[in-house]
Amino acid sequence: MFEQMIEKLSHDLNILSQSLASFVTPLNMLVLIGALGLAVQAYIGLAFFISSIWEKERRATFFGLLQFLGMFGLLLFYLFLAWVGFFHQTIGLVLLIAGYVFTGVAAFFLLRKTEPNEKALQGSKGLICGDVKRFDEREQVFARNRTMRPGSEQYDMFYKEHPEYEAFDAKRREKGGPIGHPGIIDRPHGDANVAMTLAGQSMCLNLSSPEMVTPEPHFFLKERLEKGKVELSPEDATVKVKGYARHLGAALVGITEINPLWLYSRRGEIFHENWEDWGGEVSLDHPLVIVIAEEMDFDLVGPAPHTPTVIESMQNYAKGAYISTQIAAFISNLGYSATANHLRHYDAILPPLAVDAGLGELGRLGYIMTKELGPRVRLSAVTTDLPLITDKPVDIGAHDFCIICKKCATCCPSRSIPKEDDPHEHNGTLRWKLNDETCFDYWGKIGSDCNICMKVCPWSHARTFPHRLVVWLITRNKYVRRIFLVMDNIFYGRKPKPKVPPKWAEYRAKK
Numbered sequence: 075m076f077e078q079m080i081e082k083l084s085h086d087l088n089i090l091s092q093s094l095a096s097f098v099t100p101l102n103m104l105v106l107i108g109a110l111g112l113a114v115q116a117y118i119g120l121a122f123f124i125s126s127i128w129e130k131e132r133r134a135t136f137f138g139l140l141q142f143l144g145m146f147g148l149l150l151f152y153l154f155l156a157w158v159g160f161f162h163q164t165i166g167l168v169l170l171i172a173g174y175v176f177t178g179v180a181a182f183f184l185l186r187k188t189e190p191n192e193k194a195l196q197g198s199k200g201l202i203c204g205d206v207k208r209f210d211e212r213e214q215v216f217a218r219n220r221t222m223r224p225g226s227e228q229y230d231m232f233y234k235e236h237p238e239y240e241a242f243d244a245k246r247r248e249k250g251g252p253i254g255h256p257g258i259i260d261r262p263h264g265d266a267n268v269a270m271t272l273a274g275q276s277m278c279l280n281l282s283s284p285e286m287v288t289p290e291p292h293f294f295l296k297e298r299l300e301k302g303k304v305e306l307s308p309e310d311a312t313v314k315v316k317g318y319a320r321h322l323g324a325a326l327v328g329i330t331e332i333n334p335l336w337l338y339s340r341r342g343e344i345f346h347e348n349w350e351d352w353g354g355e356v357s358l359d360h361p362l363v364i365v366i367a368e369e370m371d372f373d374l375v376g377p378a379p380h381t382p383t384v385i386e387s388m389q390n391y392a393k394g395a396y397i398s399t400q401i402a403a404f405i406s407n408l409g410y411s412a413t414a415n416h417l418r419h420y421d422a423i424l425p426p427l428a429v430d431a432g433l434g435e436l437g438r439l440g441y442i443m444t445k446e447l448g449p450r451v452r453l454s455a456v457t458t459d460l461p462l463i464t465d466k467p468v469d470i471g472a473h474d475f476c477i478i479c480k481k482c483a484t485c486c487p488s489r490s491i492p493k494e495d496d497p498h499e500h501n502g503t504l505r506w507k508l509n510d511e512t513c514f515d516y517w518g519k520i521g522s523d524c525n526i527c528m529k530v531c532p533w534s535h536a537r538t539f540p541h542r543l544v545v546w547l548i549t550r551n552k553y554v555r556r557i558f559l560v561m562d563n564i565f566y567g568r569k570p571k572p573k574v575p576p577k578w579a580e581y582r583a584k585k
């Protein structure tokens with residue numbers, strides 16, 4: 075009985091292997107691989123369709139469905155042709171080989187890494203084209219309109235030195251300053267959102283006293299540290315600092331030497347009535363900076379320029395304050411010096427430092443463009459003398475993409491973002507210079523921080539599988555950038571509309 079079973083099994087296997095051998099011909103293999111290629115494309119189309127539903131992008135969902143049905147239909151048609159033996163006829167074989175040649179050529183041109191942007195690989199040094207004058211924080215639009223009090227000694231001193239701003243700023247203050255009347259765009263329904271926004275702002279303020287920003291070691295450790303600093307190799311310290319920052323909620327962390335050009339020359343923003351600091355020279359003994367990026371939530375950036383987006387900005391500034399002050403305290407507890415930089419205390423301008431720390435490139439909209447999240451981030455930092463391993467600047471293809479894209483400039487309601495193809499010189503640097511005066515005036519008018527430019531940027535999409543794939547491709551290849559820019563306009567529109575916010579951040583009361 076057992077022998078009969080073995081004999082039958084071996085007979086069946088023999089027949090199966092003969093059938094497989096007759097099937098495994100070069101032509102059948104070509105047909106099978108072609109079917110697999112189409113199946114992969116249909117799968118990507120399906121993934122994009124599902125991703126668009128999850129992202130609540132109606133237009134992209136429609137086009138995603140079309141794309142999926144198109145690819146799936148093509149796959150079925152191909153399988154039908156294979157079934158009826160079309161590829162065994164001359165015409166079928168020619169078409170199959172033509173398909174392979176076309177796919178091979180397309181893959182060669184679209185998947186290879188095109189020439190690198192050498193300037194991007196130099197970091198912020200690659201932007202410098204002349205003499206760079208360090209920026210005086212007192213001239214910054216917020217410092218002029220938020221810190222300065224009419225009638226004060228500082229007010230008189232500043233406008234004596236800068237009469238060009240006085241009439242302009244006085245008129246702006248009449249309207250409510252650069253933040254205007256918070257939430258005016260959504261009033262009366264968005265008042266809860268304004269309350270949340272200001273809660274985040276208070277958190278930043280509470281974490282900005284001199285003791286929080288440049289902390290002393292914890293008193294438990296003082297005796298221990300008198301005997302010497304905690305010994306850590308730069309490698310170990312880097313692992314701990316980056317790991318701790320991520321654990322606290324940082325999305326990205328990079329480290330670089332501080333280029334002193336990006337330090338403010340004089341202090342201009344005052345929050346704790348320490349007016350003796352106002353106008354004081356900003357000097358720093360720290361050679362390194364840890365730059366931290368916090369992710370702006372996709373669902374809350376989508377309703378920009380409405381108030382949900384400013385809740386998210388402020389929550390991320392608060393998160394940056396929370397992370398940077400704890401990292402500074404951690405470093406101080408090791409016996410080194412550290413200073414947190416966040417919304418209510420900056421020694422330096424952070425975007426160029428983020429570029430040097432390898433977080434991304436500067437985009438047309440004036441923010442850092444990261445590979446992981448596009449411009450959908452807020453920055454904070456910690457300067458320190460703790461020895462750490464530095465990161466290198468990166469080329470992610472953002473500069474090349476920004477030259478052709480201009481979507482942020484097209485959508486900016488205050489026309490604050492330049493539309494020229496190439497960047498121009500500004501204070502010794504070659505970059506697209508955001509007009510922060512007109513941008514902040516628009517903030518004042520609507521009472522939110524707008525964020526339309528961040529929302530419409532093709533790099534800002536949620537990082538679901540299809541978007542990750544697109545980002546991987548556009549960071550490698552300049553031809554793919556051009557293709558996906560056209561596709562972005564088709565799938566999301568040239569001027570995307572504000573998205574519906576989550577229920578808890580609604581700005582329209584239900585009827």
Ligand code: SF4
Nearest residue numbers: 437476479480482531
């Ligand atoms: S919207 Fe386009 S031009 Fe503007 S920052 Fe994004 S990629 Fe660059």
Ligand code: SF4
Nearest residue numbers: 486513524525526527
């Ligand atoms: S925040 Fe708004 S107003 Fe300012 S640059 Fe961006 S899109 Fe323009």
